[in-house]
Amino acid sequence: MPRHFDPQLVNDRFGDAGLYVDLVFQRRAVLFDLGDHANVSPRKLLRVGEVFVTHRHMDHFAGFDSLLRLLIGREKSLRIYGPPGMIEAVEHKLKAYTWNLVEGYDGNLVIRVIDVDETGFMSAAEFQGRSRFVRADCECPQYDDGILIREPDFLVRASTLDHGIPVLGFTLQERMELNILRSKVASLGLAVGSWLRRLKDAVLGETSDDSPIQVDWLDAVGRPATLPLGLLKREILKAGPGRKIAYVVDCAFTPENEGKIVALARDADILFIEAAFLDADCAVAADRRHLTARQAGWLGRKAGAKRLVTLHHSPRYKEQGELLTVEAQKAFLGG
Ligand SMILES: [Zn+2]
Numbered sequence: 001m002p003r004h005f006d007p008q009l010v011n012d013r014f015g016d017a018g019l020y021v022d023l024v025f026q027r028r029a030v031l032f033d034l035g036d037h038a039n040v041s042p043r044k045l046l047r048v049g050e051v052f053v054t055h056r057h058m059d060h061f062a063g064f065d066s067l068l069r070l071l072i073g074r075e076k077s078l079r080i081y082g083p084p085g086m087i088e089a090v091e092h093k094l095k096a097y098t099w100n101l102v103e104g105y106d107g108n109l110v111i112r113v114i115d116v117d118e119t120g121f122m123s124a125a126e127f128q129g130r131s132r133f134v135r136a137d138c139e140c141p142q143y144d145d146g147i148l149i150r151e152p153d154f155l156v157r158a159s160t161l162d163h164g165i166p167v168l169g170f171t172l173q174e175r176m177e178l179n180i181l182r183s184k185v186a187s188l189g190l191a192v193g194s195w196l197r198r199l200k201d202a203v204l205g206e207t208s209d210d211s212p213i214q215v216d217w218l219d220a221v222g223r224p225a226t227l228p229l230g231l232l233k234r235e236i237l238k239a240g241p242g243r244k245i246a247y248v249v250d251c252a253f254t255p256e257n258e259g260k261i262v263a264l265a266r267d268a269d270i271l272f273i274e275a276a277f278l279d280a281d282c283a284v285a286a287d288r289r290h291l292t293a294r295q296a297g298w299l300g301r302k303a304g305a306k307r308l309v310t311l312h313h314s315p316r317y318k319e320q321g322e323l324l325t326v327e328a329q330k331a332f333l334g335g
Helices: 064-071 086-095 182-187 195-204 229-236 255-264 279-288 293-303 315-332
Strands: 005-009 019-023 028-032 048-052 076-082 109-116 122-128 135-138 147-150 154-162 166-174 176-180 212-214 226-228 237-241 244-248 270-274 308-311
Touching: 005 270, 019 244, 048 154, 064 076, 064 086, 076 086, 086 109, 086 122, 154 255, 166 255, 176 195, 182 229, 195 212, 195 229, 195 237, 212 229, 226 229, 229 237, 244 255, 255 293, 270 293, 279 293, 293 308, 293 315, 308 315
Parallel strands: 028 048, 048 076, 076 109, 244 270, 270 308
Antiparallel strands: 005 019, 019 028, 109 122, 122 135, 147 154, 154 166, 166 244, 176 237, 212 226
């Protein structure tokens, strides 16, 4: 299990789709889909900084109101990403309530909503409690390659899939995993301490190799206060590829979706993917533009994902959840 991402399904496999991911290294969490989240404690929901909504069918978005109710009056920033129309949808939801008292609350809740189109272009608007949630359009940084968020520690990417309507699939990826070689730290005469976090931050922030890094020595007599980043990187850090989680729900099994899902979930540590129907009912799945369990497993295998977790089962299999899991895992393992 990725140590830095702690992903938990929001509901059982027949409930609304949703994934809560604690970014352990950041004391912050992100949420994929915003359906029924009554199973997530308020304490955990308060950690959520970003919500990634795949699409606005009710079971993926009806939880907006309860999240709003929890956050209202708090000093808090929330970013909501979704397919085109998200800004308008949030605007209408906010317009449905009366906000004459909101200015008097202690905290200012700021909701920034970002529409992501098929090309990855993002448009944004902000709604502030202090301004009675009146929409204010704003600038949005643009990135290539479907990237929505590019922070020193992690990236979030999206790809638009076809579910009869545009649906976003997402990946959350640690940019690099950095391990400190403690024995090397000691052999250089350096002490373990908070400076190592600063060193990691400098590497993740793509600081140049000749930048000086303040170090702690075991015995500082006659030692320089700083060492160049490049030297420390070479001697005491081991970099590995970052961990990756992919989240894909509500999409048809089409060649175009297949290519996009495989690219998105390539080498993921865990692929969370819908397995709505049994393959025996693939005609119904195709009609409703959902994946079968076998298709989900096959996509995970093709993407080279290390682990497959299926969710979003159709209620028609209520007593047969195991069949869906087994079918998906069998296809995933190449059976
Ligand atoms: Zn849907």
